[in-house]
Amino acid sequence: MAPTTASFDQVGYWSPNTASVDWCENNYVVSYYIAEFWNTISSLFIILLGELGLYLCPTKEKRFKVTFRTITVVGIGSTLFHGTLRHKMQLLDELPMIYAATALAFICIENKHGAQGRWLPISLATWLFLTTIFVSITGGKIQFYTFQGSFGILQLIIIYYVTVLHRQQKTIISIRGGQNDSSWLITRAIGVYFFAVTIWLIDLHLCEFVNGVGPQSVLKWNPQLHAWWHVFSISGVYFSTLLIAFQHYVAKGLQPSVYFWKGFAPALTLDPHAQQKAAKLH
Structure with a gap:
């Protein structure tokens, strides 16, 4: 979290900051209109x-x-939050x-366990409603740690299930003779x-x-670690989503495999003989 220094306390267009956290990037250094430029x-x-x-x-x-559209919304909210450091924009992030994360946990x-009926989405929706209210009305450390705790629990649930399913599906894939890209995905997702x-x-x-400006900094420049967190964390989420989709398609007998779109972006493709079955999934 950003220390209290003259560099971090610079005044900009959106001042004063009202978010419950100020990340380790010097505020309003690159632009008077953007609080944390690189973030x-x-x-x-x-x-x-x-x-x-x-x-x-x-x-x-x-x-x-x-799931993917919610990730897009996360990006929009993150852009607004880091650009302004305002509490309402923080909520959009x-x-x-x-x-x-709740959508991924549901999948x-x-x-x-298979389809669980209406109780599962209703329970998750209720939990989301209560979490949304509590995160929205609190501030400071209470707000920060409430969000981190909720998000952390969901991450642990996802890691547990993708690991268990990975072990189970090794046998299924070997029996069906499909391509086992699950190991490739889980290694990159978690790593x-x-x-x-x-x-x-x-x-x-x-x-x-590491901020590059304070008297205790061992670096002469700020490596912008939170900006790199954005890049690597969303890459991990992207790999995780592909892995969860892979496991979903294996369970449906669609024989998924990984390919690289345009030679660089990993994506999933399904066995050609399963395309008619896949077309019925909406």
């Missing part, structure tokens, strides 16, 4: 991956449309993160995301040592 610019990458994931999704099932639970969490923690708790 704002890197948020555009989140929007890009959300829309790319939606475009490349091999089926247009509502669950995946909602954090609440969609919880919504996207994971149904991938493992990239944990790297992102590491630099996020450094940026949050060791800012005075």
Whole structure:
């Protein structure tokens, strides 16, 4: 979290800051109109991956449309939040993160246990409603840790289910003779995301040592770790979403595999003989 220094306290168009957190980027240094310039610019990458994931999704099932579009909304909210450091814009960043993670958790639970009926979406919707209210009406450390706690629980649920399903589906894929890209996806999903969490923690708790401006900083320049968190975390989320979709398609017998769109963007494709079945999924 940003220390109290003259550099971080510069006044800009959106001053004063009302968000519950101020990240480790010198405020209003690049532009008088953008509070955290590099954190704002890197948020555009989140929007890009959300829309790319939606475009490349091999089926247009509502669950995946909602997930990828919510990621896009996260990117928009993150752009507004870091550009202004205002509390209302912070909510547009954090609440969609919880919504996207809840959508992924819902898919994971149904991938493992099958369709659960109406009780599951109703329960999740109720929990989201209460979380939204509490995160919205609180401030300071209470707001910050309420959001982090809620989001962290969802992340642990997702990691648990994708790991369990990965182990189970190794056998299914080997029996069916399909291509096992699940290992490739889970390695990158977890590896990239944990790297992102590491630099996020450094940026949050060791800012005075890496901000490039304070007397305790061991660096002469700010590496903009939170901006890199945006890039690596959303890449991890993108890999995780592909993995969860992969597991979903395996359960439906659609024999998914990974390919690289335009030679660089990983995406899923389905067995040609399963296309008619996939077309019926909405």
